[in-house]
Amino acid sequence: MRAIFLVDNGSLRPQATHSLRRVAAALSETLGETVQAASLLHSNQIPAEEVDGIPAITLGPAAERSAEAGATEIIVLPFFFGPSKALTGYLPERMAALQARFPNVSVRVAQPLVDELGNNDLRLAQLLADNVRAQLPEQGAAKVALVDHGSPIPDVTAVRNRLAGQLSVLLGDDVRCVAAASMERRDGDEYRFNEPLLEHLLDTPEFSSGHVVLAMLFLSPGRHAGEGGDIAEICAAAEQRHSGLKVTTTALVGEHQGSVEILHSRLRQALDGERFLLEMPAQQ
Numbered sequence: 001m002r003a004i005f006l007v008d009n010g011s012l013r014p015q016a017t018h019s020l021r022r023v024a025a026a027l028s029e030t031l032g033e034t035v036q037a038a039s040l041l042h043s044n045q046i047p048a049e050e051v052d053g054i055p056a057i058t059l060g061p062a063a064e065r066s067a068e069a070g071a072t073e074i075i076v077l078p079f080f081f082g083p084s085k086a087l088t089g090y091l092p093e094r095m096a097a098l099q100a101r102f103p104n105v106s107v108r109v110a111q112p113l114v115d116e117l118g119n120n121d122l123r124l125a126q127l128l129a130d131n132v133r134a135q136l137p138e139q140g141a142a143k144v145a146l147v148d149h150g151s152p153i154p155d156v157t158a159v160r161n162r163l164a165g166q167l168s169v170l171l172g173d174d175v176r177c178v179a180a181a182s183m184e185r186r187d188g189d190e191y192r193f194n195e196p197l198l199e200h201l202l203d204t205p206e207f208s209s210g211h212v213v214l215a216m217l218f219l220s221p222g223r224h225a226g227e228g229g230d231i232a233e234i235c236a237a238a239e240q241r242h243s244g245l246k247v248t249t250t251a252l253v254g255e256h257q258g259s260v261e262i263l264h265s266r267l268r269q270a271l272d273g274e275r276f277l278l279e280m281p282a283q284q
Contacts, residue, residue: 002073003066010039019220103283110270125166131250150182202238
């Protein structure tokens with residue numbers, strides 16, 4: 001018996017749980033097997049009445065309940081762009097705690113949306129290009145900024161940069177240019193690889209006037225990418241500083257059907273033992 005979980009980092013915003021559940025339901029229909037929505041952290045603090053009366057769950061307790069119910073195989077499908085510390089640090093530690101209680105349970109973690117060492121896969125860049133084209137003005141060429149949250153892990157920022165290059169090729173002459181940016185970064189020179197920050201990019205001569213489309217490298221709405229969130233505040237402040245600037249944001253990646261198709265591929269690779277991020281065999 002196995003249990004499959006679609007897992008995000010977690011948010012205190014109910015919109016993020018609604019998004020995760022919607023994608024998990026679509027995956028369940030595509031796979032023909034139940035995929036449960038769970039977060040690594042935070043979401044269990046959302047009042048149940050804000051998430052349709054069904055309490056949001058975190059992976060650790062949810063996986064333990066599955067093990068208690070007889071599951072001997074836990075499959076974790078990351079709703080992440082790249083190999084963040086949450087996947088390479090916290091998740092293995094939490095699953096090791098599970099196996100300490102249930103040594104007969106094996107755990108396999110699928111690859112995130114971008115598999116840097118896998119086959120060249122343009123589907124995520126094509127999805128981003130779709131979202132950008134939906135926001136391009138009818139007249140005049142827009143500039144595009146691919147913006148992510150920002151990460152302390154260089155490998156995660158490398159995912160953003162590679163996607164920006166792919167997006168530039170796919171959009172071609174439809175746009176004036178494509179640049180990558182982060183919403184925020186940690187202090188210190190060792191985190192300069194996140195630069196430019198979005199607020200700084202929107203002050204440069206190339207991006208401080210005309211139409212700028214933000215290609216949102218975010219999966220679900222929350223305090224950063226949601227309505228009235230951090231990204232919206234950064235853009236509103238930039239438009240106040242530069243009267244000739246108009247910024248439009250795209251839909252989020254998790255709102256595009258193509259994200260379900262990529263996730264299904266990653267899940268199938270893990271289920272078939274073809275490719276996965278991590279395997280923790282049963283201890284007995």
